[in-house]
Amino acid sequence: MDIPALLTSAGMNIGISVGMFTLYSILRKQPLNVKVYFGQRIAQGRTRNENLCFERFAPSASWILKAWQATEEDIFASGGIDAVVFLRIVVFSIRIFAIATILCTFLVLPLNYFGEGMVGIEDPTAMDLLTIGNVREGSRWLWAHCFTLYVISACACTLLYFEYENVARMRTEQVQRFPTRPSNFTVVVRGIPWSSIESYSESVGKFFSNYYASSYISHQIVYRFGAVQQLMEDAEKMYKVMTTVPVMATIPDKQCCEPNAERCGLCGAGAGSNSFKKIDGGSTFANRNVNDELREKECEAALVFFRSRFDALVVSQTIQSADPMLWVTELAPEPLDVFWQNLCVPYNLLWIRKISVFIASIVFSVLFLLPTTFVQGLTKIQYLQNAFPFLRRVSDRSYINLITGYLPSLVLTVFLTIVPPLMMLFSTLEGRVSRSTRKRSACVKVLIFMFWNVYFSNILSGSWIERMGKLTVTSPKDLATLLAELIPRQASFFMTYVMTSGWSGLTFELLQPVPLVGNWLFKCVLMKEDDFVRPMTFSFHTEVTRVLLFGLLGFTFCILAPLILPFLLVYFCFAFLVYRNQIMNVYYVKYQTDGSYWTLAHNATIFSLILTQVVAGILFGMKKSSTASTCTIPLIICTALFNVFCKNRFLPLF
Amino acid sequence: MDIPALLTSAGMNIGISVGMFTLYSILRKQPLNVKVYFGQRIAQGRTRNENLCFERFAPSASWILKAWQATEEDIFASGGIDAVVFLRIVVFSIRIFAIATILCTFLVLPLNYFGEGMVGIEDPTAMDLLTIGNVREGSRWLWAHCFTLYVISACACTLLYFEYENVARMRTEQVQRFPTRPSNFTVVVRGIPWSSIESYSESVGKFFSNYYASSYISHQIVYRFGAVQQLMEDAEKMYKVMTTVPVMATIPDKQCCEPNAERCGLCGAGAGSNSFKKIDGGSTFANRNVNDELREKECEAALVFFRSRFDALVVSQTIQSADPMLWVTELAPEPLDVFWQNLCVPYNLLWIRKISVFIASIVFSVLFLLPTTFVQGLTKIQYLQNAFPFLRRVSDRSYINLITGYLPSLVLTVFLTIVPPLMMLFSTLEGRVSRSTRKRSACVKVLIFMFWNVYFSNILSGSWIERMGKLTVTSPKDLATLLAELIPRQASFFMTYVMTSGWSGLTFELLQPVPLVGNWLFKCVLMKEDDFVRPMTFSFHTEVTRVLLFGLLGFTFCILAPLILPFLLVYFCFAFLVYRNQIMNVYYVKYQTDGSYWTLAHNATIFSLILTQVVAGILFGMKKSSTASTCTIPLIICTALFNVFCKNRFLPLF
Incomplete structure (x- = not known):
């Protein structure tokens, strides 16, 4: 994929997003949709009085202002502690990626571009020139990459520590706040x-x-x-x-x-x-x-x-x-949190159910390699022309940029929509007795699935196609080397993924198309009096996962292919506003986990950091900068130690 | 190694064992040694009155009779619950390997010998003819191997279940037995x-x-x-x-x-x-x-x-x-169990200490590859002749059988003596506050070390030498195939190891040479009145580990190279008598873990079983008996499920 394909994708997604945002700002003012967009207010007995005036049909950004001005107390009142913790995860991401964007855009990106590592190589794509692949071997500038890695890791750990402390404090305060639960x-x-x-x-x-x-x-x-x-x-x-x-x-x-x-x-x-x-x-x-x-x-x-x-x-x-x-x-x-039907599952059977679910999850993950490979096939369509000659006609057409740029991440996003409901089903089968632990367990499953199937399997299947099946991993060291070589090459695909799954995903979240259309059909076509829309609970298992997956992308690509960072930063900033709006207006709190999603976020971030450091270390080694490579080892050890310390210091409270 | 080398080793070890047993039966009757051999009786205030008569200098087997006749109550009174549990581990091993020996000697061994798989190969050593390597490809007799595997696994799981139940019951009875601890x-x-x-x-x-x-x-x-x-x-x-x-x-x-x-x-x-x-x-x-x-x-x-x-x-x-x-x-x-000096370690430092010890253990394990490779070099001295011509002279000499048969396992045993004290030191540094948990933690470390460094690294380094460094593992599947191919080839080395570390080790345990000589020097040469010998506690961390390592050898070799089983069975039977005698006479109980060594034994046995099944399944596949190979898969799953069930059913009590 090269610059035109990326631009096509960006154009498509920006167009969709702006359109949807505008549409939302109009639709939310219509009395018909009040149950779709203000489910929580209805649940709380508050109503809005809107008159039929011109303003109802004019797009406005007032909701953004309201979402921005809300305090943490407002969020807590509307969404409970879990919503606050979720927004803390988003804020953490904004902070760390703001730092990373500044550092990488002004320090790493110019070094990559003027690195002259691809002088001898024929026809380097413009995207590749911006990655670390363009830094020549033995370059002294790799020190800058190493320094950036240190700064980002240190900032991430510091922020993580204070957030963990904050969440742990909130969690203990919950006990005092509700003495008669x-x-x-x-x-x-x-x-x-x-x-x-x-x-x-x-x-x-x-x-x-x-x-x-x-x-x-x-x-x-x-x-x-x-x-x-x-x-x-x-x-x-x-x-x-x-x-x-x-x-x-x-x-x-x-x-x-x-x-x-x-x-x-x-x-x-x-x-x-x-x-x-x-x-x-x-x-x-x-x-x-x-x-x-x-x-x-x-x-x-x-x-x-x-x-x-x-x-x-x-x-x-x-x-x-x-x-x-x-x-x-x-x-x-809590009473509303009890999942009654699982209470009747005999306790003796629980362990068998858990094992069955574990095996089923693995089987599903393996089967999901098929759509992933198909998606990567679309991205790398030029590599498939030798094997499938009919594709040659396609690649000459003008819509090739659409096929390689926008379509793959759209297809992947569509396939991924079946994952959260399925994992929720798995968690139900596991026999959890509360809805909150069921959702958290589903969140863990979706997270592992996403990390494996979106991140690793895309990287591996993409390179498998590039090399026409000649991908042999002969030792763990080979695997690591392969990762270090391949991750930068997949940067452009993940940029489009951030736009499609991230930007457009946010607008879908905002617009709530399914309840919107359903409500409209129910009220205007079927003329029923019952409500199609019931107040929903926030689906932490999809949203937490998405934010953490983008975190993983951000960390691993930050010094290898820094161009992804601005896209991510835009996503996180919009996510902050959109989720605040949704939590305050749409979703209804039925049960809470008292902030236990933070532990997931912490573990995922540490995993991302260590993966980044390992991959960077290997890449420095491959670029023959052995001092920079050696310097990452203490960093990896320190990050691991920090993680153990946090486990000792905070985890017993969760 | 071939039959003469094995016989040399057997002869050496049988000679040493018989001599030591005889010596022990005389030495134990001498009043000078009463503190060495009856430390527990002295501690309990009981003394023996021996007269100077002929019987004092005649070897006798009375101690065997006494050890045999002791009831479980006697053991409990002398050695506490941990000693009883340790002897249950030995009894479990005797039972399962008695079944395995009968099945394998009368069913598997003849099939291997008449398997005709090595007809085309030049100069197969006699030892190899007795292993599964001699069964020809696609043979229908592999069903007999598969059946044996099923029977042994089923018996092992049944016995494990009842033993676990038994130990868990004893453990809960401890609470009632000592209400004022x-x-x-x-x-x-x-x-x-x-x-x-x-x-x-x-x-x-x-x-x-x-x-x-x-x-x-x-x-x-x-x-x-x-x-x-x-x-x-x-x-x-x-x-x-x-x-x-x-x-x-x-x-x-x-x-x-x-x-x-x-x-x-x-x-x-x-x-x-x-x-x-x-x-x-x-x-x-x-x-x-x-x-x-x-x-x-x-x-x-x-x-x-x-x-x-x-x-x-x-x-x-x-x-x-x-x-x-x-x-x-x-x-x-318990008061006598407290390890006071670790109580003063600041709690904040404990996690750093644990991590440091973890890293140190890994480093030590890696360094230990050197002696292992040296030991395997001695066994495979004929393969090294090309690289080191001066060895050719050695291999012509008459003492070559001694060098390839007896010396390697002796050298390994000597090197291994430094492991338990070192692991004990590691466990002390970890900051355990009780002597019993310190010893149990050392036991876990020694167990992992032994499984890795005695079993796997001997197998791998042995084959590395055989192939003169051309050992390339290119995927996890390769590793498994390699193990399946190599394990039978190392059978003869492990037979000599069973004799040297097992049989001769038991006689050393019985004779207690260090306290014996020390006591003699103190009393007869230095003429001191103080006691050199203090009542010792039983070193579970070495003995439990040794029994479990032999269990691993027994399980993994039972259908591949069944000739090892009689040697093992002899070891376990003697171990039963020797340890009973020692627990009743020599060792003093200062602290107990209330039977928590059983969980280690259970886990190690399950690990051994699953390893056996996996290796057997791969071997069946290599011998082109795909049905037999497929049949091992349900067996592996059932064993894993059994393990999870036991974890749910019994582990919370430990």
Whole structure:
């Protein structure tokens, strides 16, 4: 790919982005779309009064201003701690890549361009002249690259440390902020042993009143076939009928982050579990033997309520039985966070499910090499002309720039849309009992998938095509050398990827096309009164991953092919504004992980840094600058030590 | 190496072993050596009355009978739970290798011998004819190998499961057996924050009486420069003078496994810490400001005593501070188990020490390739003749069988003797606060070292010499193929290693040459009254490792070169008798890990099994028996699943 292809891609993406932004600024003012763009405000009972005037149809940038002016307290009030942490990740990226952009554009880029390393080589593409590949062997200017690497690593570690400290502080403050969270008083018990003489409920009651007599209050067994959900929904409907107020509006304005404990009876007092019985008594089961009916539906899982947070914590961290697969305890999730259907999965099966999911993930990753190779085939279409002569006609056409520049990253982005839902399904199958841990687990899976399948496999398959299958890796050292040689060559593809997946992705995030069109169809075509759009939770597993993937791209390319950095910086700045807007207006907070996404971001950043340093070290070696190469070794060691220190210092709090 | 060399080695080792056993049966009856061979009895205050008669100088096998007749209760009484677990590992090895020997000798060995795979090859050595290398390609008899592999794996997993269950039960019984262990009521606190206004002791007192008012009793700060040890030794001397009874005799007969709590004031009541102050008051410090003196010597570590085991456990598992590197708590070791000098290591430095030790271990492992290659050079001396012509003279001599057969494994065994002390030093530097965890950590290190440096590097360096440096590994698949090809070829070397390190090693263990000669020099030459021999603790880190290494050899060679199995079985049977004798007579129990060596044995066995299966699968593939090769895949998966199941089922108890 060369400059015209890159420019085509940039043009396409800038055009799409500007168009979408303009469209958004108009659409958001239409009353029809208020549920699409202001889901959270609706949920909080706040409404907007818009009059039919000219301003409604004029594009404006007022939302950008509002997003910019919002304080961290506003974000916390609208999106909870996870949203704040996510925006801290974006801010961290902006800071570090601003530093990197300045350093690399004014120091590394000119050195690369005037490096004269490709003087002897025929027909170097313009893009290659800007990479480290153009620095000639043994050049003394490689010291500048090494210095830049040191500065960037030092800044990244410093910023990481302060952010980690900040997030850890916020996380501990959460405990003080919500002293009466029901989850802090409740323990989930799984693997209750089966007994022929008594029901699970009786077993649980006996066990805990025997061993924790002073702190145990009561318990609630979980029922199969969604009995609990059914009861909850019934109660909710009754409540709705009686008050004729939308359910979402019952959540108080300022406590939106704190789930409403009274709604499902997990408040730690006995009242919750009694209320279930009352409803049972008055239902159609009344004349039958309700106990027998219920006993059949009992799962081997229960929620147990304790008098104090300390008691619940102690119970949750103690092994209760000589067989550690019986009476397994852990702190319960918040009421709205519980993923009921997984509570009924027998605890014995969990490890098998986890292993199956692990294997399935690997198989899926391997299968995904096919679309990746296809995408790289599009980028390197000129290399395929010998094998497939019919492609020669294509490459003469005027739209070749579109095919090699814009299409590949579009195809990849489209293929990648199936990944997050699939990983979410995997995480569900793993048997997580809370929605928040399920989402976090999906996030880990998507992250590893993206790092492997977008980054490494694109680099490797791209070079495999360039060399027409003659890619033999004969030792780990070869692999590292190969990476060092290939990463700079893939820079232009990743630049287009940043634009397509990053810039255009942001506009899609902003515009919410699926709910928008769905809402429009529902209201204007089908003429239904029900809402198509329900308030959504923020999909951290896709967005955190995307930001971290761009971080990886930024770090690894920063000194090898610095031209990618301005594109990334633009992405991060827009991401900051767009996500702030979305978090404050669109998404609804149902559950939180108390900032545990930061650990992922930290690990991903450290991984990116060390990869960068290793690749740079090898490249310096290949350029015969052995001192610069040796100088990266202490840097790698220091980064690894810093990581271990942070693990010791902060991780126990997460 | 061929049959004569192997026979030379066998002859040497059998001769040495029989001689040593005879010598031992005489030496153990001499009153001079009673402290060498009956250290434990002396420690328990029991003595033997031997008269000067003919029987004292006649070899006898009575000790074998006694060792055989001892029950598990006897072992438990003499050696504690760790000794029982160690002997369970030996018994497990005897059982599984008895099955393997029967199957392989009567099924696999004849098939290998009549396999006709080496018909076309010139001059196959007799040893090679007995390995799987002699089965011709595509032979249907490979099914028998596959079947044997299945039977051995199934038996190993079944036996492992029951042993794990057994050990886990013993471990939980320990808690009931010793309800008043001081360690269960005591918590070690490290990383006490420094304060300019109060001493560490005051900080600890304030902290725990503030947060754990109901359960906290008192605390004892740890002092630098061995102040505590000094005080203890003073107290011990005083006690000795006053009672004129040997200190060791104060340990009651049946409670030898239960450290005597009163001796160092960790009994959970305040008395312990008060007694220190009394001694201080009466010492030479009396006229100075004792408090200032002591405060300077305070470490940032303390022992805190609680009212109940539950309270201590809860405190030990709770994060005490928002900075997890301050107020770090863990359950204290038993009084005799505490490694005092490491308690004074600042907690902040521990992670750096651990990383340094990790790096040092890797460096040492790499350096150890030199002696390994030298050893393999001795075995393959005929391959080196081209490069070093002067060796040709050597290979014509009559002692060539000694050089290729006996010498290599002797040299390796001698080099390996420096490994356990070095790893123990590494574990000390890591900053473990108890002797038992230090020894267990050393055991892990030695185990990994042995598996890597004795097993893999011998196999690889051996083949490197055979091919005169033309050993290129070009992919992970190549490495596996290489292993599958090379492992059978190293069988004869490992047979001699089993004899030298195993058989002769056992006789050395029995004879205890160093204490024996030392004791003799001290008593008869230097005419000293003091004892040279002090009661020793059993060195689990060398012996567990040796048994597990032989297990690895047994599993990986069982279907490839089954001739090694009888040698191993003889070793394990003798090991059973010798170790029982030594545990009951020689070693003294100072501290225990409550059976945590079993987890090591389990992991090592699973590793050996899976390695065996992988290598066998590849070999079947190389022999063009693709069905047999495919059949090993479910076996590998089942073994891995079994391991995960055991981890879930039993590991939380350890």
